[in-house]
Amino acid sequence: MTVPRSTLRLQLHKDFTFDDAARQVDYMAALGISHAYLSPVTTATSGSTHGYDTVDYTRVNPELGGEEGLRRFVEKLRAHEMGVIVDVVPNHMGVGGSENLWWMDILEWGRHAAHARYFDVDWHSPDPALRGKVLAPFLGAAYGEELQGGKIKLVFDADAGRFKIEYYAHTFPVSPLDYTSVLQDHAPEMARRFTGLSTQPGDQPRADEARAALKEFAATIEGKQAIDTAVQAHSGDNPVGRDRLHRLLERQHYRLAWWRTAADEVNWRRFFDVSTLGGMRVERPEVFEASHALIFRLFTEGLIDGVRIDHVDGLAEPREYCQRLRSRLEELAEYRPENLQNGRTYFVIEKILARGEPVRDDWRIDGTTGYDFMNDVGALLHDPRGAEPLAESWAELSGRSADFAVEAEAARRKILSENLSAELDRAARALQRIARDTPVTRDFTYSSLRRVVAELVVHFPVYRIYPVGGQRSEDDERFFSQAYEAAKAALAPADLAILDQVAQWLGGLGGDEAVEEKPRERERLLDRGKDRERDRQAANGQNQNLQANSAGSNSSGSHRRNAQTLFSQLTSPVAAKAIEDTACYRYGRLISRNEVGADPGEFSLSVDAFHAGNLERAKRFPNAMLATATHDHKRGEDVRARIAGLSEIPGEWAATLRSWSTLNTPHRRVLKSDEHGWAPGAAAEAMLYQTLVGCWPPTLSPDDQAGVKELAERVSAWQLKALREAKLRTGWFAPDEAYENACRDFLFDILAPQRRDGFLGELPAFVERVSRTGAINSFQQTLLRLTSPGVPDLYQGTELWDFSLVDPDNRRPVDFEQRRAWLSEGEAEGAPSEQLKNWRDGRVKLGIVRRSLALRAHAHSLFEQGAYVPLKVEGAHADSVIAFARHVGSAYAVVIATRLADSLLAENDTGLPLVDAAHWGDTAVVLPEALASRALFDWLSPNAPKSDGQRLFMRDALVAMPVALLMEEGVPRV
Template sequence: MTVPRSTLRLQFHRGFTFDDAAKHVDYFAALGISHLYASPVTTAEPGSTHGYDTVDYTQVSAECGGEAGLRRLVDKLRAHSMGLVVDMVPNHMGVSGSGNAWWLDILEWGRHSAYARHFDVDWHSPDPALRGKVLLPTLGAPYGDELAAGRIALDFAADSGRFCIGYGPHVFPVCPTDYAAILQSAERADLSALAERFNGLTTQPTDQPRAAEGRDELREFVAQSGRAAIDVVLQAYAPDDPVTRDRLHRLIERQHFRLAWWRTASDEVNWRRFFDISTLAGVRVERPEVFDAVHALVFRLYHEGMLDGLRIDHIDGLAEPREYCQRLRQRLTELRDTAPYVVVEKILGRGEPLRDDWPVDGTTGYDFMNDVGALLHDPAGAEPLARTWTELTGRSPRFADEAVAARRKILVENLPAELDRAARALHRIARDSLTTRDFTFTTLRRVLTELVVHFPVYRIYPQNGLRSATDNLYFEQALAGARAALSRADHAVLERVNAWLGGSAEDMPGARPGAPQQPAQNGMPPSHAGSSRRSAQTLFSQLTAPVAAKAIEDTACYRYGRLLSRNEVGSDPGEFALSVERFHAGNLERSQRFPHTLLATATHDHKRGEDVRARLAVLSEIAEDWGATLRAWSTLNAPHRRALDGKPVGSVGQDTGQGFGQDRSDAWAPGPAAEAMLYQTLVGCWPPELQPDDEAGIRKLAERVAQWQLKALREAKLQTNWLAPDEAYEAGCRDFLFDILAPQRRDGFLKELFAFVARIGRAGVLNSLQQTLLRLASPGIPDLYQGTELWDFSLVDPDNRRPVDFAKRVAWLAQTPPSEFLPGWRDGRVKLAVVQRVLALRAHLPELLSQSTYLPLVVRGAHASNVIAFARRHGNAWAVVVASRLAAGLLGDDGDLPMVDPVQWADTAVEVPSDLSARALFDWLSPAAPKVDENGLLYLRDALAAMPIAMLVEDGVPRG
């Protein structure tokens, strides 16, 4: 297997192509990267900035440079002995435009399309209007309004000879079975002759080649005769006349799709989406022919040696993640002699293991990002910060309360169609048994709702229809929550649903009345019942996963603001801090189970940059002071609040009930919760070198924060949301932001904000350096996200996907020890130097940080709680990692360096293994060479004399 030493994630799009990346390969190599880690390279929707909306799995994206550009990039990488890992999206495809040939084919031919089973479409919808059809929730207004307004029309594509329904940029193919009637409507002999080619045509696969021949003739006819005849046809279906508009409507109604207002999607969509995004359709990659079609390109590229590994996106969206991983590993292994490197994007709950029967090398690193992020927080700050949050906002101090409310909201408003589909699957099982045939759909839906609302992780992974012990650990939590929420009358139904969803092999549906009973075999159900159960289990799993993502990451994390540094993808904001012991336990588990897993602290999906989170974590150490600061700033900026209609509060009469303080304490924009989150965001993302009198810099910051604020407000789904934006409220929030950051506030709020950031800035940098070193030195493969080798004060996308100034980074590469750059820490060079230096050690002694033993080290002395230390050992080579932590109280108010005065450490020391007693250790990050005393103690006053972190190396090589 080609295991990376380190990876660097790049986001490709037409503004940053493969050739653009190739220009920087020299830099990536000098930085110490062994493998680039690319966003999806397959063809996506035109203009895609991320590549996750694939429309053609068989072609490399032309916008990114095409296959030729990709080969040029790989050639450049190979010249530097580097490799390429690419992101793969097997779960869904983009279906919003006209570029997805598979999707267009099922719109044209319906259930008889060659691709009808490629997508997860329910062709047997209980809605008669959708049976055999695909709902297309594309229209900007109700169907009747759009039709009457003439925005829906029949069109003809001369290049393909196809009739289609056009709506703005959208193109929906008309089934060729209607071509005869369409052509005959012009009452022209030449067109009637062409119509004969389509008479008697059916949708059966055997008839489809005849339709293709007829389209070819039609295309040739138009090419030779011009469009005049076709324009006559189109006029017969013109939407501007009631008679022809009715004819157009009846034509549309005969198609294999139903055009609908976009608001119908949540309630009526009859195909699996990616989360609640109606422009991304779920792909049935569990089917062998679909698996082969989806992976044909990457398999070929891997076979040709262009790829070294894959990152699998959203593994929990697949029907059978285990089987998928097994099939993928097997196919890749067959293609090359070396084993492939494969990691999966998997969100793990605390204590939830990555399954051993998935033949992968680990995750994309969210679990490590969660661990190292929680390690930066002082547990003592949890209670006072929660109290402040509740006092200021009136919202619950517990994240779990927000999570349950958000799950319920997502099920009711965003994913009710998916909930209905899963409930129907359970209802079908119930109807198959005499004992459960009276379980109503409504009851089953109610029970299912509570199970999903209380489900604590993304999903279960039943095998042969039964849940594992690990599955049951989490399912029992959901059962307990559902029992508490449901009436006793529903408990019997809940227990039966528990059995159907993998809880029992005994309680199986019987045959229908009058049919002979089929005995179970080997304790397993009859085949039809087993199939029904597996279908229900899959639908349940494909419901809990998007509910978790949408409710936690995209809703509750924007509602709960105890401390935003814990509101991150893959994290549970209810878990405030992690002890050193538990961090070590996580590293030990990774070293033993998945030693090649990725270690991330920043991703293309993060909500706040790694250094934003590191700075905000300092607030956990000064919780009471931060609470007082929040209250003071809220009072200071109260005059800038807006009424909910966006007008200044002062212009609203207090006796009208429209202002604040009448019926609700938060009846103003932005409201106390959004305002408190805004202050945290400003503190967290303030650039280290920005001065309060820099009007252009402040304006640039305000624009970035305004972009974050709009997304945050809509994701919270309280006063406004994506489906029904309250634009007046949003404008009021934006005005509030720009008012408090206005130039005239430079001696008021801006001065106070700047002073507060300066106060915690050094502690934030110390956290950042600690986090960086732990990522680079812990068991696993360190992953860098583009540009984050310098300070990463980005916010949620698109802010975290801004262009990277690689020229600056190239210029700042140096062989100088990082400690030399510590005095100028504001420019970020010290972070770049740490990254470069430790990656150089990984190249110099590759086994030391990849195949070594992980040893947690004990720290003792006055400030033992302010240190984390561990050792890595391979043979005679050692590396001892030491980092300051929770050090805000030790930094003091004097000095400008983000490190504890060595004298402050007093008797604090690390107990090192006896093998290192009385030996000098050379610091990889500074000129220091601290010595372990004869008692095996490494004193912090020596180890951390030049930097707040240390990478002490003893390589076992005799020195003269």
């Protein structure tokens, strides 16, 4: 029960609650889902549409229906013998507004607050204005401007007996220590109650007593008048009041600031560069227990069966966190209801993996949430022969680099300098503290350390490393050395010794060994006037003499661990922001490869490499999730599948791009104030065309004005986000609204009704040209997800065509009623192949999902425990087929899918996404010997092909559908 057979991800929010989800349980069960997979259920910021901005870990979100709503939902699931997995967010909490009481506590009491060590705050900032304070970068404009404009106000909350600072929706507490100064001229008796208070924990209860008295006083006419007068004395409407308010604010445990200051000055860890999400110190036992208490109770009571951990790479110690969580779940499992005390608790993590980066064996997890599989199957859809010509075409058209690595490095440098500068400073300061511990390294300057760290981060090939006992593992070393060599080539000779030392401090072998000081050699090494080559030789010669040497004090070990953590908590957000949120919006060879968890520089994946990935997963993490769509994807799975088809026709696509660019030249907007000259610009225009080709619904007619306008609105929202994320001609920090509006006007102009004889006519015609290839790609990735080793995850609504774009488009409401009706019709009408003639409405995809999940339920041991057996494909079109078998005991399931089908479809005039049987020629799959000359039944069609010995010809196996799921027994009658 606890290890899912399949999951369906549901995005919960105030407009789709537990009760709404409960109404879909019977549909989910009929589809073949074993576990509901929920977005975060802890209390989030009011109105949150995603739930990742938790403000209270201790309560089930009341906007979702609260705990009672969750219980009703789980009761419905249990009635269908289904389980539930919840998304847990240990890395960060929402800190905007005033709903997070833990955050309000540290704003009120500073470093002595009960929750001061819950958040990852640097209370010892080198900036005197932030020492012992928290930067509060929530102002919409500069502090002085907002203060002058009266936007920042002192108010009194009569219900709570508290003074607060209000700024629009944000509320900030006033320290009780300052109540005396606020009240002394207007309510001296009340002021004396707060006199002598300190921030020490022992004084905080006395402050509560004083505020209770103040609340009573405020309820009197005299008290209300006095407090109103005190508040008015701090009004920003006049110079005296404004000065008094400013001085009051300066005494608080926070510093109000313009949101733009965060990138350079924030002194607490954020989620990436989002200043409304504060990093948690979940590595501390008390924080771990407090932030997971609700989840543990729900698990113990049998209300949840497993967890998905969000952004594990943000944590200080991911390995230790996962091990601790597994241990706690195992301890609690014996207290669960008896009928649920079976099997291993399901536990997966959200983790982005680079090619060749392994999931660590000692984390005690079931695997990842499936971005690695999504990357593999996505790359598999691309024809490698299109890589070079498409890159050349992109470079020629856009004027940008053909090499994604160039864009990635530029984006990393930009993110470090503009978005995460404060985080880079903090990592460099941590290393400087180590350097100051010993005479041999104390002259390593902050600036030089910062340069070295920056180069390492810029060239880091993975999200982060995971040192054990302060030392890098063999896997870590493999990736760190890549960054080291690239940094070494980029740095000046005088910095190379510092690079070597930093490499040791960040987990190199021998990093704790004491070294002998050699001042003269050190002086010679750092002499900037020396010859470059001699500097390099000197640096190389001194490496062993300048190794980490902080074993002389107990604090140095702590400093080193802190530096390693800060470095890892820097490489991770830089990779995410630079690659996913910047470079992927700049590089447009084919945007189907610009996806979360993917490397756009890796264009395609061979069948053999795909098989190797599946074999590795089957061996090490057989219960890992398999995803092809998520709440974070940039393009729906079917958008990517269709765009991938362009890789098969690179020349035709390049000519189409040039033709459309010429056709739409009159609609470009010329911006006199813009040095680039026109909007949207060549690169943005080319990526727009790819997006339109990818997301145009198969059933949309250019004559449907309302439908075209709705699509244009959706694409416009994507376009705005894409332009800002690219950070080239506009951005989130400094939006160029004139440019953005011109881009929107261009989009709506080329899709205007009067363009039906122009671009609006050509676009759907081209979509029709590539849509069958896209559909076959979709069927391929769907079937591979449902039959590969692991737990297939279905993102809400994607059982039909998924032509969504980046969030919030991919989180739009799902029409479950339509899916429910079509599912019932499909079951009555028979195999998915019966719907192939209506493939444009997506029902055939729904049928593939339903029948594949039915087989997983029918032969669960085959897919849960069965071996993965790659099958050889022979014949004229062997490159256009992928095949494998799942095998346990005497049972086999054979999976076959058409791929790279465009050339095979060229002569097919049926209009179906199906290769004519005659075109396959002698192409055949070589079956396992046990299946030789046996009849196999297709779960996706009435077909029952028989092999010729061990050879199963595609002209027989793929006669009714472009994919096949074969067993020796047919679909059981219900």
